[in-house]
Amino acid sequence: MATDIRLKEELPTVTDLLVETYTECSRLNHLGHEPLPSRDAVAEIVADLYEVLYPGYGKRQNLHIGNIAYYVGNIIDALHDKLTNQIARALRHELCEESPHVDCEKMAQPKAVELLRRLPNIRKVLEQDVDAAFRGDPAARTHHEVIFSYPGLEAITVFRVAHELYALGVPFIPRMMTEFAHSKTGIDIHPGATIGPGFFIDHGTGVVIGETTDIGVGVKIYQGVTLGALSFTKDDDGELLKGSYKRHPTLRDGVVVYANATILGGNTVVGERAVIGSNVWLTESVPPDTTVVLEKPRLRLRGSKLGHEPLTYEI
Secondary structure, three states: OOOOHHHHOOHHHHHHHHHHHHHHOHHHOOOOOOOOOOHHHHHHHHHHHHHHHOOOOOOOOOOOOOOHHHHHHHHHHHHHHHHHHHHHHHHHHHHOOOOOOOOHHHHHHHHHHHHHHHHHHHHHHHHHHHHHHHHHOOOOOOHHHHHHHOHHHHHHHHHHHHHHHHHOOOOOHHHHHHHHHHHHHOOEEOOOOEEOOOOEEEOOOOOEEOOOOEEOOOOEEEOOOEEEOOOOOEOOOOOEOOOOOOOOOEEOOOOEEOOOOEEEOOOOEEOOOOEEOOOOEEOOOEOOOOEEOOOOOOOEEEEOOOOOOOEEEEO
């Protein structure tokens, strides 16, 4: 391949101009500090968690009751080290300016161990999620099919772990986990949301669930559903107020929300067993056992037959 030497000589100038922006646009870089959590390492942690939450479905086959303890034990040991390291990095970044001498490794280890302690209970909830998908989708032939191939379950699985880290006060990593799942599945669940067992996301692409959403037991939603904020509170300077004040809706037990419905607002409560139809825009509460649907639209169809004038009729 021919190289134009004159063009290549411009590269040091490009480098100098780029480096100048590292001072001017300092929010876009992290220089001269301790390392931040690693995206690759967090992805590895998610993969390891899948191995212990769904053993036999991932990298290692031929597992049985005789060798499972040894296999899982090795992964748990590795997860302890990986989680402790990444949590320490996250905590160090949050605390380094105000408390530079804090032992972040010492703070991180109990959080890592506590997450690992919670994995058995997470599995018990996930079993209900898998069963909800199997029972809720006539196309699901087996529970195995749900675990192997349903993006909704993948997003929920990552959420359930990330939510526990979020509750333990771990910065960065919970959101990194759920955004990793978001990039793979198209399903965006904030780790701060509260979601009961038996949750099923059918198809899933385009689903958005905000930070303060509260979802009950046995809820089912379809693709394109948004559970979002109606408005944002601002402080005296006009800046958005941060924090976990209630901005997103509450869905009680047994609610079903069909495709592309939008439910907004922290005061919006959808009562038990209510059904929200497709494309509904909802900003007020709904009583239990209520069905909310849009009025049927009128369609205009135009067609013609050979030798006749075009026909127009409505449905």
